[in-house]
Amino acid sequence: MSADPSSVHIPVLGPEVVALLGGRAPSLRTSGWIVDGTLGAGGHSALLLKAMPGIHVFGVDQDPEILDLARQNLQPFGDRVRISRSRLSNLARLARKLRCDRPVGWLMDVGASSLQLDRPSRGFSFQKDGPLDMRMDPRRKVTAADIINDWGEEALADLFFREGDEHRSRHIASAIVRARTRVPFKRTGALAELVAETLGGGARIHPATKVFQALRREVNQEGAELLAGLQTAEDLLEEGGVLAVIAFHSGEDQVVKRFLAEGAQAGRWELCSKKPIAPTHHEVRRNARARSARLRGAIRLRAQSASQPPAPTPGAGANP
Numbered sequence: 001m002s003a004d005p006s007s008v009h010i011p012v013l014g015p016e017v018v019a020l021l022g023g024r025a026p027s028l029r030t031s032g033w034i035v036d037g038t039l040g041a042g043g044h045s046a047l048l049l050k051a052m053p054g055i056h057v058f059g060v061d062q063d064p065e066i067l068d069l070a071r072q073n074l075q076p077f078g079d080r081v082r083i084s085r086s087r088l089s090n091l092a093r094l095a096r097k098l099r100c101d102r103p104v105g106w107l108m109d110v111g112a113s114s115l116q117l118d119r120p121s122r123g124f125s126f127q128k129d130g131p132l133d134m135r136m137d138p139r140r141k142v143t144a145a146d147i148i149n150d151w152g153e154e155a156l157a158d159l160f161f162r163e164g165d166e167h168r169s170r171h172i173a174s175a176i177v178r179a180r181t182r183v184p185f186k187r188t189g190a191l192a193e194l195v196a197e198t199l200g201g202g203a204r205i206h207p208a209t210k211v212f213q214a215l216r217r218e219v220n221q222e223g224a225e226l227l228a229g230l231q232t233a234e235d236l237l238e239e240g241g242v243l244a245v246i247a248f249h250s251g252e253d254q255v256v257k258r259f260l261a262e263g264a265q266a267g268r269w270e271l272c273s274k275k276p277i278a279p280t281h282h283e284v285r286r287n288a289r290a291r292s293a294r295l296r297g298a299i300r301l302r303a304q305s306a307s308q309p310p311a312p313t314p315g316a317g318a319n320p
């Protein structure tokens with residue numbers, strides 16, 4: 001994938017992420033690894049590497065196309081960056097293998113990148129027709145088309161309600177099941193059109209927004225992946241290390257909030273603030289996708305969770 005200027009991912013809450021992970025004086029942070037668990041094209045990592053000349057970044061993403069872009073974008077930082085393909089749920093094993101397992105910072109900017117959402121060939125878009133796919137990791141077996149064509153009506157309705165907050169989920173599921181007996185769904189355009197016809201106009205957002213969000217979250221198992229990422233951060237972060245998580249969906253932000261609140265009560269985390277950090281009006285004007293972003297930060301108080309094996313002794317790192 002080459003960088004297409006019409007489709008760029010602008011890092012959300014960039015200065016706020018740097019301030020959180022770097023403390024009051026990021027330029028004085030002299031050493032350590034920061035894990036970027038959702039590297040994307042490397043926008044946040046580039047900001048962190050610039051602001052903190054002493055740190056290294058271990059960046060992972062599950063999408064090989066996006067990782068090619070990250071490699072190009074982060075190349076100027078040379079051996080201060082290590083990049084690997086992984087899902088959040090596999091990151092603990094990988095970080096230990098590569099000896100990046102005592103990081104001082106951990107970033108997760110969960111969800112999809114504009115570079116995925118805007119490319120019709122990836123099948124996320126209800127505005128531009130493409131294959132009904134939505135897999136960020138092409139090794140996953142189940143596509144959005146499989147779900148739409150194979151799941152029962154009730155299961156579809158529950159999914160649209162649970163993962164998309166779609167209140168007319170039953171109505172939409174019933175229309176899908178009727179339509180697919182004639183022709184199975186293969187394209188995003190056909191699904192978006194059916195949802196729009198079923199719901200009618202008048203909404204502020206495209207009528208298919210919530211159905212597409214629910215499908216994307218299910219295809220990529222986003223809920224389970226977020227929890228796995230939070231748990232791995234808790235297991236691996238150095239004492240005093242900082243976790244920063246950006247969520248774009250209120251349900252997701254609640255998961256982060258609950259995880260950190262329980263951890264804080266048990267003495268494992270200290271919250272950086274009670275309320276999440278939201279983008280400024282200025283940022284939302286510049287980048288409309290930032291509007292629902294919420295950033296939460298917390299400091300790891302005790303390095304080892306009870307369930308963890310001891311960390312390997314520091315030594316020469318393997319190259320990914």
Ligand SMILES: C[S@@+](CC[C@H](N)C(=O)[O-])C[C@H]1O[C@@H](n2cnc3c(N)ncnc32)[C@H](O)[C@@H]1O
Nearest residue numbers: 011038040041042043044061062087088113225
């Ligand atoms: C919002 S983008 C991150 C953008 C990045 N912070 C930047 O500034 O360029 C989210 C990225 O996380 C990746 N991602 C989402 N869920 C993931 C998971 N469970 N494991 C690994 N990568 C994931 C996506 O493939 C996508 O590239």
